[in-house]
Amino acid sequence: MLKIGLLGCGRIGQVHARSIGQIEGAMVTAVSDAFEEPARDLASRTNAKAMTSDDLIASADVDAVVIGTPTDTHFDLIHLAARAGKAIFCEKPVDMSADRIRDCIKVVEETGVPFMTGFNRRFDPNFANIHARIERGEIGNVEIVTILSRDPSPPPVSYIKTSGGIFRDMMIHDLDMACFLLGEEPISVYAVGSALVDPEIGKAGDVDTAAVTLTTGSGKICQISNSRRATYGYDQRIEVHGASGMLRAENMLESTVELATATGFRRAPAQHFFLERYEAAYLAEMKHFVGMIAAGGTLTPSIIDGLRAQVLADAAALSLETGVKIEINANSGS
Amino acid sequence: MLKIGLLGCGRIGQVHARSIGQIEGAMVTAVSDAFEEPARDLASRTNAKAMTSDDLIASADVDAVVIGTPTDTHFDLIHLAARAGKAIFCEKPVDMSADRIRDCIKVVEETGVPFMTGFNRRFDPNFANIHARIERGEIGNVEIVTILSRDPSPPPVSYIKTSGGIFRDMMIHDLDMACFLLGEEPISVYAVGSALVDPEIGKAGDVDTAAVTLTTGSGKICQISNSRRATYGYDQRIEVHGASGMLRAENMLESTVELATATGFRRAPAQHFFLERYEAAYLAEMKHFVGMIAAGGTLTPSIIDGLRAQVLADAAALSLETGVKIEINANSGS
């Protein structure tokens, strides 16, 4: 039985608590939050103890921590938990600064604790299916990856201001997915972007519509586009073109029902809410975390994957700012 | 070069003229119509001669006739053309009376002329593809055939009154398709029907919504449903369930474009007009007629197929009238 301490009892902490509740061989034993009420609530719902984060990390009743606190607290919690010998699951992004992530990597490597970065989309059954089939050789050598990723509606401008911008906040998922599917390190990043959805986002110094091109050492290409708004739901599509075929994942729609009338054939919109859309992925990633620790296997995505995506997001932001392609040092990811 | 005489210069005659114009190895040499103008028009467009039907059938410049005249004239024209030794393509239905079709079969067999019944849908590329793949064994033994066939809008009630009713006028295509795909003679027919689309159709003694169940000697089942109205276009779908798989043909839509908005994903309606929907089928059936005569092969659908469909339509009408299942004598189709 893996005894898990939850750091952060907000929306994402609750998602992880619910997932752990469905996994045999794991239980939440302790929870912690900067605010008293969410911690008390989640403690009562999970039959766990609410305590301070320091106590939680120190607790003998905690084998592993799941970090779902605000990003700027990850660094300290990772250091504390690693030194306490706890296995760590940390939400993305590991940190807003690539250098600070490198520092986290050091402590993780020194202490040898298992570490997993919460890029949940790798565990989406559809995207995981694409990855597995690439690995099985169903489409031969990967040549072009196309990722279309659009949120149903933009977050508040106040959030935008502290989010690190579209590349670090939103596209970072797609950049990780690109690495996952390309199977090779990107060596160049080129980005364009505009504030077309909401001029206030532009005034806040960010863009809401963006596109990135990645290339790898062997010449594979990835095109990503993001929009902060899609009227038809949460648009999450991926396509991989290979030497002997193509794999693509379509959206998850709200139902399979189609209405036919004089205006044509109408299916439901895409599922809107990210927690609904990625519900299966959140459960699967936590199962991987629990299962791999039990089996002594390797956790993935690793903290290196967390760094790599952050480096690419930084490069995309710099490319947008400067208008030039940014080269990625092959070693920057480690 | 197959020299073809067109009997009937109405809508369907013009379709066949256009098809013949696209086929190497065939040409229209003579045309005939009860009315002068359509004959003259079609003659000028095809560089053919307009003449009486008697002269056309007797003409040394005519190797084959395509009969697209009103149904009640088919009988005489078939007899004349057969005795003149001409190959015959005859629009469906061969005749409204099964007995008279049996009489036509006699003259065709006696004279040995090639004869083809115009069940064009067998030549629709999608339905032909299903048939070919059944033959190749892609779904194993056929078990259930499902045919959904709905016209965009009902014909005028005046037409209904003389059409022979929904089974002989509309469902006859589906009954032939059932035989084509079942690969076995139906031995029972059960029909239900109502006038739901237009009460005037009911007053005229017909139904506009109908469903038929067929069974074959080995226990295969076919369900057909018809409606005289579909707001979303000409609905023509077929599905065949077999021991090792299922084949289905979806509708032909007006375009491949999909619009996504807050109400969902909308594709175009089905193609509305039967000449557009079955354009490829009309061309393919005429190519078969010309090609098989040139090659000395067997024309299909045969006049026996024409009789079989008519017998099934008669049985369906009788079943609707009496409320009981009608048994088909295995030999009634020959």
Next chain:
Amino acid sequence: MLKIGLLGCGRIGQVHARSIGQIEGAMVTAVSDAFEEPARDLASRTNAKAMTSDDLIASADVDAVVIGTPTDTHFDLIHLAARAGKAIFCEKPVDMSADRIRDCIKVVEETGVPFMTGFNRRFDPNFANIHARIERGEIGNVEIVTILSRDPSPPPVSYIKTSGGIFRDMMIHDLDMACFLLGEEPISVYAVGSALVDPEIGKAGDVDTAAVTLTTGSGKICQISNSRRATYGYDQRIEVHGASGMLRAENMLESTVELATATGFRRAPAQHFFLERYEAAYLAEMKHFVGMIAAGGTLTPSIIDGLRAQVLADAAALSLETGVKIEINANSGS
């Protein structure tokens, strides 16, 4: 808080226990099974007490019972529970005999206890969506209902022998769905069927491939077809053709991923397992049971719905046996 006693701790009992665990306002307080071990297991997993069915029904700690025992025990349990004043959720079929269901109706009406029949498919999000949109008038007057329902693979022949046959065991779901969507009582039933999948099923006196035609008083038509085997998964499709449009629910596939190669575009098979396919439906029906009892609303499907479907299944079996259409007395369902 609705305190629920589970009668039957087999597969379906466990499904309901899991559903109840996810519903606020309900809990399992007692469980019962003819065998000791499954009862003890489920008791420990739900923190409920294992007891005899008599004790469970008599318990002050039980407000409602969920009957998931073998069909031949339903009759007695319904009578006992109704007389004990408990709300009743009973799995389909209520009983194999329509007369005995009528007897159950009497005790339910006399005691006035809330009663719900477990036709879970009415709560499938896709089928419920079709029903709601018919109610909202999106397709106008319903004219033709088409139900294609095929199991992934046949049950053991030993099961077939005691199941009551394909109409009472399998098609009963579709017959209930037909009533649900037609919005009108069927007045005639015609059935055909064959043993095409497995000759052993035929030797056991049943068929594995069947088709039924229903008509209603106003002339609406429903066609249902069943097969005990579909190589491509659990095939569950419904389509409703109305005066101003058509609604259809497609299968739930295993993923949204499509592979394109030289042989074409390939999507995943349909979900195979009925518990996976109808997982959402099982949860939704239990939510309805709990919610309606709390709100004092009307439970649906009612015990009358349970009787109606059984009467139709009996009629279908009789039609197959006799080869004639069976008329349904409009009052037979009440």
Next chain:
Amino acid sequence: MLKIGLLGCGRIGQVHARSIGQIEGAMVTAVSDAFEEPARDLASRTNAKAMTSDDLIASADVDAVVIGTPTDTHFDLIHLAARAGKAIFCEKPVDMSADRIRDCIKVVEETGVPFMTGFNRRFDPNFANIHARIERGEIGNVEIVTILSRDPSPPPVSYIKTSGGIFRDMMIHDLDMACFLLGEEPISVYAVGSALVDPEIGKAGDVDTAAVTLTTGSGKICQISNSRRATYGYDQRIEVHGASGMLRAENMLESTVELATATGFRRAPAQHFFLERYEAAYLAEMKHFVGMIAAGGTLTPSIIDGLRAQVLADAAALSLETGVKIEINANSGS
């Protein structure tokens, strides 16, 4: 009646001849080719006269020329035909050199002859439908255009060597489509590319896998990707994301038939051959040419459109070579 002289009797000339044969109000009166046989053949099939290109352009029996000769001859033929006062339809690319196209623009403007550039894809019914619906405001302001364009298989390397490269030979269609759908001039071009399909293409100095990013003055973004090989057919997809919705055109498949087996649901490959895929587009563009000349309307795409696409292709090639984004002078297109 528009009398048309065909310059070039190769594959594309024959396509145009066939289209003209289907258009009322137009006829081919003269044909010309550098080789005698194709000219004589096409002349006999169209009842036109074979003659030299000089004679054809000078002929009083020619109102308009359709130029389908090798690209390097376009320049002289355009000058000759313009000075002879003939309306001109010229296949893309107008010329491999943007400067020489500018020279052609001069003679076209000086002489005032109607001129149309043969970007046939604008006339594809699906893509034209997307354009028309953008114009009607169905998706609001255009924000992101995504074009996925992949040939079934690469041309011979010998062709690659003289084709001008992937951007000028293949992607030029997509660059024109981008302008058509963005509704705004691109102001920047960034390209990446690799030889992944065939190393011989790389040795010949070209790439076979390429991606381009365009931006416009108002911040709209277009991503294009090309591959010289798609095992599943001729992959031609377009998607336009706008403020209030998204429009996308899917591939044209070889049939609507779907096969379901244990491996899933399989539809046909995409149509392979460009003449089949764009048959409707070739006919529609010629109808536009003939119809607009008859009506005295404006031909589109214009020669300016021809220049703009060439300038973008040149910029893409330069971007690939230099690794930097290329700015497009807003006036370079005119």
